[in-house]
Amino acid sequence: MNKKDVTVAEATIVEGEEEEVEEVRVKLGCYGETVKLVEDPSEEIMLLWGLQQPIFSKPNAFVHQSSLTLHLDAFGHSISILQSPSSLMTPGVTGSVMWDSGIVLGKFLEHAVDAERLLLQGRKVVELGSGCGLVGCIAALSGAQVTLTDLPDRLRLLKKNVDANLESSDILGSGTVSELIWGEDPDPDILDPLPDFVLGSDVIYSEEAVADLVFTLEQLCGEHTTVILSGELRNDAVLEYFLEAAMKEFTIGQVDQTELHPEYRSFRVVIYILVKKDIQE
Template sequence: MDEEPESAVVMGAYGGPARPVETAAGETMLLWSLGDPASHRPNAFVRHGAGALAIDACGRRLTLHQSPSNFKGASGVTGAVVWDSGVVLAKFLEHAADRGLLAARGARAVELGAGCGLVGVVAALLGARVVATDLPDRLRLLRKNLEENLGPGDGDARVAELVWGEDDDPDPDLMHPELLLGSDVVYSEEAVDDLLATLSLLAGQNTTVLLAGELRNDVVLECFLEAAMEEFVIGCIEQEQWHPDFRTNRVAIFILVKKKPQSPESSDLNCF
């Protein structure tokens, strides 16, 4: 097992080390200055022009249908194709479970912005009870991929509609899961507030949030981290913890857990 850095911490349901994120600006500078994501090849593990993406995971070949004709490269149009961040997160989950660092079996898992559904499929194959969510017009492709890649006995997964920031009374199955998963969900400043409102609503004190994101825009990432740090403790899971065959400097994986609520006594003390 990889040696833990001195500054590493263990957060939530993941038993491996994570590097604490101290400040949003510092973390963003670190990722861009040391990792230099722009110099690395995009789409290392995916093909956006193909009708399907085939990938081996959990001892089988998965085939995720894509809809290239609906993908125009515009900001936010992410649900029609699989992105590197989704592949990285799915293979990280598998690798972490294989190493005994993530107990997915029997856990409730909710995937945000599930798109083509790769992360949800892998989580279900690992034994989690998955609800894969997305916007209403993305659900048909998502449902098809779950149905075709998960047979009887392969895991429990279903699809649900979820519009970030608009649903104050969501499906009870979405509330306070053990795992809250998302890939490529931080893509624009306009979406940050709605994403955080949904994360805050769904995550409980025992929820572990795992987000993988493509490093395209440092301003958007800094905006998200700064806002998220008001309610969540955040760590960055370094590449040494990822699946060895699915690593790229164009992607980062963050782990978030809710801060413990202050006791009334603590709040009173802060008033003086």
């Protein structure tokens, strides 16, 4: 799985009420299943909100943001994540509690590894906007060497959760915490060598942050890097803006809901796979 697989696999026709929509499916990066190629951001948004109808799905289906602790099992380990509900009252702070997109992404990683669609063991992984650290901890439990990153004022809670969940001697991988401000140069250890995987949940949340996020993704991605991002469908304009910006440098595919963990999927959450376009060319 060291070599990128970025090939058009098949094209299908999805029948809608008014017109037929051609769906091109591709294999991207190190994900072993085909994904739906995103070709037109505005069409992608229309289909997401029209077909998945996220507003009719329950928000916070897998999290309890008023609780001080969230418990979840993954890869045979019991994970306990500390939350700071009181920090939600601080303007601009979102990484103090868990959101559904983090649960969905973490359990997707476990499900994909178990189904042999992903191989994370021994791989270098960087997580963006780690927040409470659940996704990065799950990746480490799969055997990955994970660097969990966030803004300087978010690192204390993040480090507590990493230390609490990855200190056991029977953990296959590892987790370290590092500061990373999008739009600025990362620590050299993050870039050398470039990661095999970049992960992120709920990192697409404001138009102001999109340019810096895409810039950081470009810095972190090389020939063998696969990006996996999850997001909760709240603001269609922000997601469309991100897709437009990212598609200049990345090929993007949407993971089918059927490929998500059967007990941890939601029409409010979407997962994308991204790889740099120059790899395809």
